[in-house]
Amino acid sequence: MNGSKNISLGLLLLLTLGFSSVFAQTTTVKGLVTDKSGSPLPFVSVFVPGTSFGISTDAAGRYELQFDSPKDSVRFSLMGYKAVTIRIQKGQEQVRNMILDNGAKQLTEFVVKRKKERYRNKDNPAVELIRLVIDNKSKNRMEHYDYANYNQYEKLEFALSNLSEKIQNSRFTRKYKFVFENQDTTKMAGRSLLPMYLEEKLADVYFRKDPEKKKTIITADKKVSFENYIDNRGLSAYLNHIYQDVDIYDNNMMLFTNQFLSPIANAGPTFYRYYIADTIVTADSSKLIVLEFYPRNKTDRLLEGKLYITLDGNYAIQKADMTANKEINLNFIRDFHLYMDFEKTPDGRYFMNKNTLMADFGLFKGSSGLYGERTVSIKNMVINKPMPDGFYAGTAVVQNEDQVQKPDSFWIANRHDSLTTAESKVYQNIDSLQNMKSFKRTLDIATFLLAGWKSAGPKFEIGPVNTFYNFNPVEGFRLRLGGRTTPKFNKSLYLEGYTAYGFKDEKWKYYFGGSYAFNHKSIYDWPVRALKASYQHDTKIPGQELQFVQEDNFLLSFKRGNNDKWLYNDIYRLFYLHEFDNHSSFQLGFKHWGQTPAGTLSYYKGLTQSDSVKKITTAELSLELRWAPHEEFYQGKNFRIPIPNKYPIFTFRAIAGVKGLFNSGYNYQNLSLNIYKMVFLGQLGYSEVVAEGGMIFGKVPYPLLTIHRANQSYAYQLQSYNLMNFLEFVSDRYAGINIDHNFNGFIFNKIPLLKKLKWREVATIKVLYGGLSKENDPRQDPSKIQFSNYADGTPITYTLGREPYVEGSVGVSNIFKLLRLDLVKRFTYLDNPLISNWGIRGRVRFDF
Structure with missing residues (x-):
């Protein structure tokens, strides 16, 4: 009897599942949304009319919508474009690529907005709205929560763009034809991209507010390797430094090693102009204000674009589309776009669940170049679920090199987004290249010429x-x-x-x-x-x-x-x-x-x-x-x-000379401390600051004293004194500070003709205090090794008195995008013989 009941229940379950599959089959629609020029359209609303099913296209214009509903239509909507509704096949997986036309009404409104009118913050509803966003920043940040954890996926890609047919078909590259066939024409309008580097990373991230700690446990890591020629870890660190994590809720956003003022920074209304462009309704019936923003000065380190702001009382950013004006003082970056998407949490707030930074690098407009893209995706956000206190101890990033190497099956199952066809082939193609003798010879020659x-x-x-x-x-x-x-x-x-x-x-x-x-x-x-x-x-x-x-x-x-x-x-x-x-x-x-x-x-x-x-x-x-x-x-x-960042570097040295050890002639102790810090000042640029000091204990001859760093070359050196002669000053106690400030063109960008050169202003001040105790001063004791003299008896070496050694400089950097020239002035100890009061020094430095 019990057996017949189990059979009956089993048959009932099968029948129920069968009817469910008939009446609630899953429909999948995916594809690419572009405009008429072929450019991908991000943030297009893709939804099923009359239901709560809906998503938005990503930064590359891609979408994938899954739903269980008898509905047979999908609608595509984006401000400034004509909405389109299409019929679909229920219960099937299908690819539907869409091209959206410009909407005439939206274009008309855009022209009206751009009429020449005096812009003012007072009584401006757009500015009032942005001030509400600024006032509510604290509750829309991750730091609002006591605890949070989530799964994070990162993808970093670099590709050669628009390689000429001549290069692809030359006799030197014919052997690599299989690589040139792997090109992508969908990511960037008018550009054909050949992926050459790809890095992926999966991690579990845990955040604690008090005391603040963020711990990242890397669970999987995969990257293209150029073994024996390029240090992969170093290359990865440098590329990730260029493409750093970005948070729009920070006052300053670091993009390509430069600080950009966020459009919702506290000082945003001082530097930006804001316009309310539209009000839209999302697939889940939420209302958003579309706010456009532009820099007041087009050459400042500012952004422009659109913000999609919620009207539910949080005044949070739900989407953002940002770029920079073409006149901005940036090197080698012809175009870039930053897309951000935010997801609503159960408590009604928003967290950034995806951001994509896409950039086109090149020396000349329209020529071949380099394309870079970094995508960060967040899933499975858990709020206010603490881990044990001991869990947060230790290093901020945990990675076991042996355990993060995962098979392809793992990546297929765990990537937040699938790779494009071109991306999926890059690992295999680079491995194949490195096994070719001709390619090894090419890299060998390149290493010789460059390194x-x-x-x-x-x-x-x-x-x-x-x-x-x-x-x-x-x-x-x-x-x-x-x-x-x-x-x-x-x-x-x-x-x-x-x-x-x-x-x-x-x-x-x-x-x-x-x-x-x-x-x-x-x-x-x-x-x-x-x-x-x-x-x-x-x-x-x-x-x-x-x-x-x-x-x-x-x-x-x-x-x-x-x-x-x-x-x-x-x-x-x-x-x-x-x-x-x-x-x-x-x-x-x-x-x-x-x-x-x-x-x-x-x-x-x-x-x-x-x-x-x-x-x-x-x-x-x-x-x-x-x-x-x-x-x-x-x-x-x-x-x-080193790749400079906002964190300081402390170096402490202690040296003890031991008399009698291996014929050593002196006992002494030498202590020194060096502190390096890069200070970012937003729109005013950044300073590199070095503070150091030291002291020697014991009786030593002057060659064992601190011989202060001098520079008699024509190259500008940051941590040396560029108008000090070799052996000119010695001390057994000293303290100094060097400040080298780069204004990033803050002044030159506002001078009409000069701003086209994209030069940048620099200024430096270096101050050194020092002294020499009587017991180490050879002028007080003829039995000691005496200071050096020139052939005519003129002294070469001196000590620092109450007056510090001071030199400063003003200069111009970014000449030809590489060269820096400084006019250096020495302000003290001008009576010392054979010194230079003035000098011109040069330095080559690569900056964005």
Whole structure:
């Protein structure tokens, strides 16, 4: 009896499901919506009339609508275009691409709005509306909630755009025909895109308001890899720096490393003009105000576009479509669009569930270029469901390299949006390219030309080429040849070395070093945990410290003024570097340094040079502590180039010289602190600020004092004193601050003819206080090594007194989009001999 009941229930269930499938079959309609020119239309309302089923097209004009309803029509609606209703097949999946025509009424209204009338904020309903949006910003932000967590998907793509037929059909590219066939013509009107880089990431994100903490657990990561030629992590960091997270509720939005004032910033009504364009009703019967906004000054770092604002009391942004005026002072960016979409939460507020930033990069209008697109999508938002307190501890971003590599089946099931046909082929195409010998040769040549390294087999490289030849007053004509191993030699072990010969001093110089990574990763990969050892016998200029440049770079051969005071150094180094996931690190080191005067430099005691000192020998133990929260950098094979952001970098060093250790002649302690901070000032640009100070304890000869960083080259150096001579100032205690400010064209953009050049103003001030205790002043003690003099007895080296060393500069950057020229003025210590009161310095820098 029980069995017959179960059978009956089973038959009833099957019948119920069968009838349900007949009367409530799922209908799926998807496709692309464009205008007559073929440009995709974002934010088009796609809905089933008479129901609550509806969605909007994404930034690329795509949509996919699923519903269970007997209705057989779908309507497409967008302000400024004629609404279209089409018939569909019920219960089937179908593709319907739509082309919308401009609406005559909307165009007429647009012309009326643009009549030349005096714009004012007072009694302007558009401004009153935007002030309501500003007043309600706090409750429409994520920070309104005590806790929130969600699943986030990111996609970053770069593609070559509009490659000429000549390039595609040349004899050098015929072998890569399969790559050129994978082009996309739907994303950007009038442009054919060839994807070359794709990066995808899935993560679970957890937010806590008090104390504020955001923790991201990366669950899957996939990217195109250019193994052996480009550092993939560094490339990813740089591209993501260009395409940063954007929040319209911030007063300033970071786009392409530049700050743009948000249209709903507190100061928005001062810089923007607002117009109410329309009132529309969405598929769920909600009313939105369409607000257009434009910059008052077209050349300022401002946006223009449309905001879709709710009228439910929240005055929240539901959609946004933004770009910049064509006259704006930006480099290499021919066009860009930022689209944002917001979703309503159960408590009636809105959170950004999708944003897409699309940009067209290029040197010249209409030519081939580069297309970049970043999409961030959020799903499964959970509000005010806290995790245990211990969960939020630790690093902000958690990623296990071994566990985030997922198969294609995982990505197909978990991507928030499916890839286009062209995107889906890019991984396989790049892998195929890298297996072709001709492509490897091409990348090898490109690496040699751009980075200066030439492969000598899979395990060794020769270079860098810009150090093969240079000249200086001590060595005369100098030749150098060097090389290094690659990860193919040993992933954990890195070796490098060079040898050089000076034809004037007829001496050989050489260097050999090695590094071993204890975490059994490449020595290049952050976070580094490695032991490094080296020996160097070479020349050096006292007081010269370079950033990211080899000391024997050919371009540094050209210097101003007297430049014949050098050293022959014999340096043994051994240190251990340990970096942590939170971007803090410590470094323990030992350095044995023997310095011998070279050129016209001499070390002597007493009033004459008869009691000369041939060599100074020291042995040092050191500790360096560094903290760079949220640091970003591009990692090369043996260097890092930091990518500045709003967070500071702290570096503390402690050095102890030990007398008697390996013939060391001195006991001393040297403490120093350096703080770097980039300060963003919105429309006024940004400043790079460096504050530093230090103190030496113990009795030491002047070559072991702090020899302040001087610069006698013609290149402008941010952290050196550009009108100070080498060896000019020494101290055993000092404090200084450097401020380098870039106005981003804030002034030049308002001068009618000058603004077309897109130059940018820069200004710098550098102030250095220092002093020397009596126990370390050789002028007070003839038994000490005396300050250096010129051949006629004129002093070279001085100490800083009550008056600080001050220099400043004003200049113009972005000349030819690359060059910066500064007029530098020295304000103090003008009586020192053979100094320059004025100078012109140049610097090459790539900026957007």
